[in-house]
Amino acid sequence: MxxxxxxxxxxxxxxxxxxxxxxxxxxxxxxxxxxxxxxxxxxxxxxxxxxxxxxxxxxxxxxxxxxFHPNTAAFRIKRLERGDNDTMLAVCQIQPGDEVLDATMGLGADAIVFAHGVGKTGRVVGIESEKTIAWLVEDGLRYWSTESEALREAMQRVHVLAGDHAEILKSLPTDSFDVVYFDPMFEETVHSSAGIAGIREWANSRSLSPEAIAEALRVARRRVVLKEGKTGVLYQKFGFTPYRARGNQVVYSYKEKGGGE
Ligand SMILES: C[S@@+](CC[C@H](N)C(=O)[O-])C[C@H]1O[C@@H](n2cnc3c(N)ncnc32)[C@H](O)[C@@H]1O
Missing domain, CATH: 3.40.50.10480 (Brix domain)
Structure with missing residues (x-):
């Protein structure tokens, strides 16, 4: 390159x-x-x-x-500023000051919304296995020009790590993030966000491994959250509890630290 x-x-x-x-x-x-x-x-x-x-x-x-483009983060942050809810933040029970590890960063839209939710005192780290995506997103988070101060500040707070999440999770201390979040590539080609189509050719589409989930449960203080398509079955495979939000194309599910719901 x-x-x-x-x-x-x-x-x-x-x-x-x-x-x-x-x-x-x-x-x-x-x-x-x-x-x-x-x-x-x-x-x-x-x-x-x-x-x-x-x-x-x-x-x-x-x-x-x-x-890079902030994709859904732009309108989700606008909605949050108006006082609306964001399902992902609700499933993750995000509070100001939280520390979030986004283990499948992709274009970073979810990571940016997390960064808005955790605010100035929080911390968001995004892991992306594909070097090309990690580089372009890390660069875009700094250089994307926007009139929204909230979006700009959130973008600047996302810290990017390039590497495989299973490897990086293994290297992290126990209980070092409030939430670990996974949004792997959907197995079917339909995705609620057209913006993600832009990374499909560059992304890692391997399935989520049981090792990564086990490490995430060790690293998380509160819960591990998983996002998948409405026909996804990973939550059953890993024993996660579905979080029902009406009319969604995506299903969020979670597992509490310690195995409870
Ligand atoms: C569906 S996209 C994530 C979209 C993201 N939530 C967003 O808001 O833009 C999944 C991303 O996870 C990455 N990925 C898949 N397996 C991974 C792994 N083992 N470690 C790190 N990143 C991985 C893919 O390359 C892809 O960029």
Missing amino acids: IVTTSLEPTPETLRHAEELARRFDLPLVARKDDSLTALRKRYEETEILIVSSNGARLEAVGKQPFF
């Missing part, structure tokens, strides 16, 4: 591209007047990360372009 800029980059775009290349240890190449096809040929690379004033976008041959 190489990093370049849009044609005629501004000094700010150039600085962003330099930072991204340095942070993720990727080669930075000057765009000049070259087309992406010409750059691919010259550097023998199929994946090009292009930085423009709109942020970073990954272009790979035969795949949809991939870029």
Whole structure:
């Protein structure tokens, strides 16, 4: 993978591209007047990360372009600011000051909503196994431009870890987060959020492992929460209690620390 800029980059775009290349240890190449096809040929690379004033976008041959966007987080935070509830925050019993580990971060929409819910005194860590997604989301959380102060502040509070959640969970102390949350890729292609379609080609679609659930129950102080499609059966497999919210395309379920409901 190489990093370049849009044609005629501004000094700010150039600085962003330099930072991204340095942070993720990727080669930075000057765009000049070259087309992406010409750059691919010259550097023998199929994946090009292009930085423009709109942020970073990954272009790979035969795949949809991939870029960060806050997805459902924008309107969910707006609704929370109006005093509405958010089902995910309710299932997780989120309070200001909570510490949340989002073990399947993806585009980070849920992590951003958690960060809004836990507020300035809380902590949200997102784990993503796919380096490309982790990098672009970590970068996007810093660079996405929005007029919503609440959204910007929440994005800035999400801390990203790239790696497999089972491995990272193993390395964490017992009772170190209030909630551990899983939203694995749905097995069927239908997903309530069209925004997630953008990461399908890049995402890890392996099923959730019993080891990861066991480690999550060790690391969580309060509960482990699972989100799946309405036809999902993981909650039964792992003995979770479904949380019923009317009319939803998704089913949340939870398991309390200690095995109770
Ligand atoms: C459905 S998406 C999560 C969407 C996310 N909740 C959001 O709001 O954007 C699932 C993500 O989990 C990642 N994933 C799957 N298995 C993982 C694992 N073992 N460790 C870390 N991340 C994993 C996938 O690559 C994918 O990006």
